[in-house]
Amino acid sequence: MTTLPSPDLVAPILGWYDEHARDLPWRRPSASAWSVLVSEFMLQQTPVSRVLPVHEAWLARWPTPAALAAESSGEAVRAWGRLGYPRRALRLHAAAVAIETDHGGVVPDSYDALRALPGVGDYTAAAVAAFAYRQRRVVLDTNVRRVLGRAVSAVEFPARSVTKAERTVAEALLPDDPPTAATWSVAVMELGALVCTADRPRCDACPVVHRCAWHAAGRPAYDGPPRPVQTYAGTDRQCRGRLLAVLRDAPGSVPKPRLDAVWDDDAQRERCLASLLADGLVVAAGAGRYALP
DNA sequence: GAGTCGTGGAA
DNA sequence: TTTCCAAGACT
Helix, strand or coil: CCCCCCHHHHHHHHHHHHHHCCCCHHHCCCCCHHHHHHHHHHHCCCCHHHHHHHHHHHHHHCCCHHHHHCCCHHHHHHHHCCCCCCHHHHHHHHHHHHHHHHCCCCCCCCHHHHHCCCCCCHHHHHHHHHHCCCCCCCCCCHHHHHHHHHHHHCCCCCCCCCCHHHHHHHHHHCCCCHHHHHHHHHHHHHHHHHCCCCCCCCHHHCCCHHHCHHHHCCCCCCCCCCCCCCCCCCCHHHHHHHHHHHHHCCCCCEEHHHHHCCCCCHHHHHHHHHHHHHHCCCEEEECCEEECC
16 A cells, blocks of 8 residues: 655755755756766765766766777776776776667667666666656655655665555656656755765754654654675675775786785685676786786 | 675764 | 665676
8 A cells, every 4th residue: 555645745855955955066057968877877876975086087088978988898997996886887888888889879868778778777767867868757766765765654764675656656746847857856865865864864954854754653763674784894795896906906917916915715716706707897818817808 | 586796984 | 993884786
């Protein structure tokens, strides 16, 4: 059963956004669709503050998809720096190639064409259609899901994956006018990022606190299935990160002993190197040397 | 559908 | 210091 959302949420949040929105490069009227697409890739699981400098350097070096497509994927991985999840760099490069090959170098404006690009899932396709092309799309990221979950359904945190009920609520709230819908989508996200945060939400600064079901219910604590805790120290992810950092920071190829030096567990290190090779993040350069692709 | 995939700042 | 997690995508 879906709780009917209150349309009275829309106007106050639009008003709040008009006053409190951050001035981010990819939000400026002069920002290209490519700038928006790059930002969405980088922002997947990565905070805005860390994305800003890398996004600026990326757009300065590769102002168009064609510019990036002309480079090796290894240069994309190198420029990605320490943003994390470097497969995103590989996918962004592949997306640039696809845009150049299949779309005449123009970032496509249709959800379906965007969704078909490497590394572009439902969220990113909807976000680019809305934010770069001002279309009316349901944009469901973790911020929007948290805001709507609280305001409409009185739950502190959303479920692990998007439910049909969430889509129904989001669609019902989405304004009919496409440009207004696009602004609404970014406004809800911004509210989630700045006010309706995961921990210590600033309800006193919320424009819809008096219409929030969660607040009205006394801000009940999360009561769902336990959310998996992500460990890092000693994991393959940390090992892969160490190995890739060596290659990122080297101008060319690197002899294997340089990789061996950064991780003690032989079996784990070999497994991680193999997985990096399988992912295409690392290539064998011959004579026992390795390099970025 | 649950697991996996990086990183570093904040509490 | 340790813990938590930030505009997801893919398998």
